Structures are given as C-alpha cells and as structure tokens.
Amino acid sequence: MTYPFSAVVGQDLLKRSLLLNAVCPALGGVLIAGDRGTAKTTTARAFAALLPPIHVVRGCPFRCDPAAVWRECPHCGGREAVEVETIPAPFVELPLGATEDRVAGSLEIERSLREGRPVFQPGLLATAHRAVLYIDEVNLLADHLVDLLLDAAVSGTNTVEREAITLRHPARFILIGSMNPDEGELRPQLADRFGLRVNVTTSTDPRERAEATRRRLAYDADPVLFQGQWAREDRALTAQITVARDVFPSTLLTEGQTLQIAETCCEEHVEGLRADLALSRASRAMAAVAERTQVMADDLRAAAELVLPQRRRPKPAPPAPSPPSDWFSGPSPDHSGTTEESVTPPGPVLSLPKLFAPTEAKQDSPDRGRRNPLPDQPNGRSVRTVRHAASSSVALDATLRAAAQRGVGQVRPEDLRYKLREERQRSLVLFVVDASGSMGARRRMEAVKGVALGLLADAGRQRDEVAVIAVRGSRAECLLSPTAKVPVAEHAFARLPTGGRTPLAHGLTLAAELTAERLAAVLLVVVSDGKANVPLPGTDGDPWEQSLVACSRLTRSNLRAIVIDAESSGGGKAEELAIALGCACHPLETLSAATIRQAGAVP
Ligand SMILES: [Zn+2]
CATH class of the missing domain: 3.40.50.300 (P-loop containing nucleotide triphosphate hydrolases)
Structure with missing residues (x-):
C-alpha cells in the first residue's frame, strides 16, 4: 500500500x-x-x-526490456524467445x-x-x-x-x-x-x-497542515478506501506522464x-x-x-x-x-525570483598537507607523537579489500571470490584478501578562542574564522574536521561543532559573538569534553591571553586553577596543542597555559595556516 x-x-x-x-x-x-x-x-x-x-523479461535479473533486450544479458542473450511480464x-x-x-x-x-x-x-x-x-x-x-x-x-x-x-x-x-x-x-x-x-x-499555513493531518489519519485508518478516493487523480497524472x-x-x-x-x-x-x-x-x-x-x-x-x-x-x-x-x-x-544573499568568501585557501600524515620512520617523541588512525580501527566500515595484509581481518567473501575466479573448489594462500577500513572519525582541529573584551576580540574571531574556513576548504579533500569554542561572557559556547563541511561552518560564522568577561576554564573544559571520546587525532589551538576571570558555571573556584585542571584533562596521547598569545606584549599567562598544556606559545601575528601546519605535522 x-x-x-x-x-x-x-x-x-x-x-x-x-x-x-x-x-x-x-x-x-x-x-x-x-x-x-x-x-x-x-x-x-x-x-x-x-x-x-513496465514490460520486462520474466526472470531476468537485469530487468531487460523485451522490446530492446540487452544483447550481452547473461539471462536473455542468445534466447530465441523471451516471456514478457508487466510489472x-x-x-x-x-x-x-x-x-x-x-x-x-x-x-x-x-x-x-x-x-x-x-x-x-x-x-x-x-x-x-x-x-x-x-x-x-x-x-x-x-x-x-x-x-x-x-x-x-x-x-x-x-x-x-x-x-x-x-x-x-x-x-x-x-x-x-x-x-x-x-x-x-x-x-x-x-x-x-x-x-x-x-x-x-513544513507548511506554515494552518489550514494546509490540518488538511495534511486529516488525510494522513484517513489513510492510516483505511488505506484501501483512501487510495480508492484518490485513484482517479493519480490515474490522470499517470496518463499525463505517458x-x-x-x-x-x-x-x-x-x-x-x-x-x-x-x-x-x-x-x-x-x-x-x-x-x-x-x-x-x-x-x-x-x-x-x-x-x-x-x-x-x-x-x-x-x-x-x-x-x-x-x-x-x-x-x-x-x-x-x-x-x-x-x-x-x-x-x-x-x-521565479530567488533571493540572493551575499556570501562571505572563505579565508585564503591554504595548502595544508594532511594534518595528521602517517608517521615516517621517526619515533623520537613516542608519547606525544601524532598517530594516523589505524586502518583497521574497529568501528570503521570495511570499504575495500586488498591483497596485502593491511589489517588483521581477512575478507572472507573477497577471498572466496578470488578462489572462485580460478574456478576450483579450493582456497589457496594467494587467494587471501584483507579488509581495509575507512576511518570513521576524522582528525580534528579545535579552536578555543578568547572572544571577551571588545577591540581585539573581533579581530581574533575574524582571524580564527579565516583560518578555520581556509583549513576546511582544504579539508574538503583532506577529510579533517574543524570546531570552534568561543570564550566570552559567563560561559563558553561551542560556536561550531566538529564539521568538515564548509557551508556548515560559514553558517555558524555568520554570527561572531564578542565582548564580556573571560570564562577560559569553561572553554577548556568544553574542549576536554568534546575531545574525550575521540579516537582520531586532535589539534587544540588556544587563542587567549590566559587571563581567566570567570569560574566554571555554578562554582566559585579560582578561574585560573580551574583552567589548569582543564589543561591536565587535555593532555592525552592523541591530542596536541598550540597556544596563540592574544596579548601582543607576550610573556604573561598565555605562556603558563602553554606550559600546562605541554606545548609551544606563539604570538598572535603568527596565527596562520603555517603555524597550524607546523604544530599539526609529525615531528
Ligand atoms: Zn535480460
């Protein structure tokens, strides 16, 4: 029905x-x-x-048209006569x-x-x-x-x-x-x-909505009767198509x-x-x-x-x-007129090498080293099969196919095929940006927007994701959830909230929560002067101490960080933040694809 x-x-x-x-x-x-x-x-x-x-050849798995049978059809090809069926x-x-x-x-x-x-x-x-x-x-x-x-x-x-x-x-x-x-x-x-x-x-006309509901209820109550009531209209449309x-x-x-x-x-x-x-x-x-x-x-x-x-x-x-x-x-x-909106051009398209490129032979920083997500990551979907043992799981069907194509009822070692799994989770570049204050905040946000869109324009091919947490007011806000899609990011950046105080501890805590479950590599980019002055929501703790606690939650083997000091004079709290995160601190002017490329690249 x-x-x-x-x-x-x-x-x-x-x-x-x-x-x-x-x-x-x-x-x-x-x-x-x-x-x-x-x-x-x-x-x-x-x-x-x-x-x-449509008319089809009865029993043909390729649904051949009797009037024009596919000549190479394994079912119909070469037959003198075929049986026709209308479906x-x-x-x-x-x-x-x-x-x-x-x-x-x-x-x-x-x-x-x-x-x-x-x-x-x-x-x-x-x-x-x-x-x-x-x-x-x-x-x-x-x-x-x-x-x-x-x-x-x-x-x-x-x-x-x-x-x-x-x-x-x-x-x-x-x-x-x-x-x-x-x-x-x-x-x-x-x-x-x-x-x-x-x-x-969904229609915004109440009468239209009510009519849709009425019809749906009538259909659910008695589909046969309802179909009968509309059969004439549907038949007329079918005739019109013909x-x-x-x-x-x-x-x-x-x-x-x-x-x-x-x-x-x-x-x-x-x-x-x-x-x-x-x-x-x-x-x-x-x-x-x-x-x-x-x-x-x-x-x-x-x-x-x-x-x-x-x-x-x-x-x-x-x-x-x-x-x-x-x-x-x-x-x-x-x-016929469609509204035109101006579209913010994405930031400069950066040629960022795959952020988390596979490690070459270098193993000099085993604990902090970036790892390419394993090809046989267990929650990845098997997308292709290969002849070499790229992973531990044998692709049984592909192996049998390889044996079958030799046309013998025996599987040999050279028939073995292995599953190559697609990475389900993409690498992530997560920005935590201080959007508090007025003058510099707007500039910082614009800079992050430009770099983020630039990364994404590249990531469209590279399949990395970008996310942004804005730190301002009484609590931080996830402005852009992890995405690899440029339009989603452009939409999120349509609004760049700035002003107010600096809930840095909350921003870093959100970052820790957002990345806690991620198996794939994360690059955290903190753009801040480190001057935390708002405690975590619902607490009256010391904002700086709370920030340091959040930093400790963020030091994991699959997470790298970089701090961009939002204060031009430098030498302040931002450096302490970088020490807590075990990473380097750079001046604001260096916030660019190059900095991020370096920070994300395998040492
Ligand atoms: Zn056929």
Whole structure:
C-alpha cells in the first residue's frame, strides 16, 4: 500500500521536479533537502507508484526490456524467445550501510565455484534499472558510493571492474536523494550532479497542515478506501506522464532560448555545462507536460528555479515558495525570483598537507607523537579489500571470490584478501578562542574564522574536521561543532559573538569534553591571553586553577596543542597555559595556516 501522490498536500515544487524526471529521466534526478517529517520518503514512494507499469523479461535479473533486450544479458542473450511480464514501476531504496559489492554487484561465489567460471551477482544498480532509486540521507552515504551512483545515473550504465569481473550492464533509473541540511551538505561536486534540487519545508499555513493531518489519519485508518478516493487523480497524472513522454522528443528550444540559458548560467557563475543541460531538459520537459512542443519563457523560468539554486555558491538556501496553483497546470511566472544573499568568501585557501600524515620512520617523541588512525580501527566500515595484509581481518567473501575466479573448489594462500577500513572519525582541529573584551576580540574571531574556513576548504579533500569554542561572557559556547563541511561552518560564522568577561576554564573544559571520546587525532589551538576571570558555571573556584585542571584533562596521547598569545606584549599567562598544556606559545601575528601546519605535522 502506498500513499497516493495526489493526496500529498502542498510541496508543489517537489511534485513538479519529480514529474519532470518521469518525463525526462536524463535530467539526473532530484535532490530533496528538508527537515524530518516533511514527507520526503512518502512523496518519493508515491511518485514511483504513479509511473506507468513496465514490460520486462520474466526472470531476468537485469530487468531487460523485451522490446530492446540487452544483447550481452547473461539471462536473455542468445534466447530465441523471451516471456514478457508487466510489472508496476519498481521503487528501490538504497540502505545507508550498503557495501560497494551490494551496490555495484559482485561475484556469485557458490555458483562460480560449482561451475568453474566467474558468475556475476547483480547488485542494487541492476535492480534499480528502469526503477526509481531512492536514497534517504544521501549526504551521509560514503562518498565513493555516491560517486558510483551518480556515474551510473549519468551514463545509464554500471561498470564493474574488479577481480575476475569486467562487466557493463544497463542501469537507467530516476535517482531521488533526500537529506536534512542540518546534518551536513553534500559535497558541491556531488550536489551538482543531481539535475534538480528542491528545498521542502513544513507548511506554515494552518489550514494546509490540518488538511495534511486529516488525510494522513484517513489513510492510516483505511488505506484501501483512501487510495480508492484518490485513484482517479493519480490515474490522470499517470496518463499525463505517458503523453508527455511521447511529446518530449519533439520539444524544441529556439536558438535564442539556448543562448538565454547559457547567459543565465554565466550570470550565475555556474561552472561546467551540467546546469545548461539540466535547464534545457527541464524546460523542454515542462513544455511536454503542457503538451506543447515549443518551450515558453515561463518554462525556462520555472526550470531555472529548480536547476540553479544548488549551483550557486553554497549557502543555506531559502525555503522554496510553493504556488497554490495546480502544479501540473503550468508554472506561475511570479515566483521565479530567488533571493540572493551575499556570501562571505572563505579565508585564503591554504595548502595544508594532511594534518595528521602517517608517521615516517621517526619515533623520537613516542608519547606525544601524532598517530594516523589505524586502518583497521574497529568501528570503521570495511570499504575495500586488498591483497596485502593491511589489517588483521581477512575478507572472507573477497577471498572466496578470488578462489572462485580460478574456478576450483579450493582456497589457496594467494587467494587471501584483507579488509581495509575507512576511518570513521576524522582528525580534528579545535579552536578555543578568547572572544571577551571588545577591540581585539573581533579581530581574533575574524582571524580564527579565516583560518578555520581556509583549513576546511582544504579539508574538503583532506577529510579533517574543524570546531570552534568561543570564550566570552559567563560561559563558553561551542560556536561550531566538529564539521568538515564548509557551508556548515560559514553558517555558524555568520554570527561572531564578542565582548564580556573571560570564562577560559569553561572553554577548556568544553574542549576536554568534546575531545574525550575521540579516537582520531586532535589539534587544540588556544587563542587567549590566559587571563581567566570567570569560574566554571555554578562554582566559585579560582578561574585560573580551574583552567589548569582543564589543561591536565587535555593532555592525552592523541591530542596536541598550540597556544596563540592574544596579548601582543607576550610573556604573561598565555605562556603558563602553554606550559600546562605541554606545548609551544606563539604570538598572535603568527596565527596562520603555517603555524597550524607546523604544530599539526609529525615531528
Ligand atoms: Zn535480460
């Protein structure tokens, strides 16, 4: 039982985006961004149920189209006649914990061993062929899996090249990803590869919300009855998709419109041609939905609204307006303007070597030495298998596959494969910044912001995280929780609180708490003059003594520190702080990537 698509209240932009992909799957799917409880999954499921049924070859694991059987299909290839079956358009959900084998397919061990030749076990990408492929929380999916999916989505083919298997099979699907931006953005390169993006929000219209609740309750009480009540609307939409698919190939953009699209993309500083292509396709699909072959100005405007926002510089996107009109009766021209905000450019992009690079042969400071997180860190997810013993755990499946590809029922030592695990925790650079006082505080905060964003711009590739604790007022505040995402940091730095007294003890205590459980390496950067003058919240102890106690909590084997003296004259409390932390003290002018690079590098 699926909730009827027509019964979803509001969410007009989302519905329109999905419809356009139904008409033109080459659009590259939809990225849905929004809070929990905005019916993202319900709408995606409902959308799949709306698609016209498909004809398939019965029993084919690659879901071949009887009208155009994949010639190399291990199931259908070479058969004289195939049996045809009509099935509802499939909805395939990709679980977050899926392995690369599960997604791309792998060797079928048992049959390979028995038959003495490699037999391919199709993965989710084969199951997703001609289906809707849905990934909830796509921003949390491992990057290499997202790459794999988007490659397939763009090329319509899944390429498997590993061990004994070299195979390309068709994998054309409508990709729908959903995410909660509060939990981190997708890398811009990946977000760019989704054709369209829609930001969904819960309606702020009480009547609309009440209607959504009423319908949901009615559905839960009697799904069959409820579906029956909406069947006519859903059937009409299905028919509309069928017609629009027929019209789409004949739709045309004029020379002028093609140029207009290019000009718009130039004005928006969009890199690459993906946006231009998506705009062309989306506006043609808009026309096809309206059963027109000629694209109108409104089609272009409405398409731009779905294509461009994600491709501007990353920033928290404004909620998309939802026109009250029927979403399929055509776009209303009055909501094409999107608000532009100025974006703080990130600090200078620094070429920081991987902060916690693997130790070379040097072992002269065994107790304080930075350690690269172990490759077989037990809570890491196994992401790849290798032939050499990089870790203690044998990858049983890969080993059997290696044996199976020789086609004999016996495992030999040379078949052994080992698991290489991904580091779950990233290295962290944690700033504790004195934001108290007025004059210098603002300057210190701006400096830290610049360096932090610079580190992140680099860390986007390096996979290190940055966090900031601001020390001011009656208690310290975690201004930026550990993140590797530039947009999250930019959002946090939109506000730089300064002024008041100096709760340094609380700032250092927060730092100790934040890092206590971290297995991966931490670099603590304390920017302060060391003049603590506020005791821990709820105590009346000596602020300086409390700061020293916090420092002792911060001296651990996986944590390094550096103190940046915020007082230009130097020689004061900051140096004592550095001694307590067992680290060096530098003047404020040296707060830069270079200082941090040195402090973080392996001695
Ligand atoms: Zn087949």
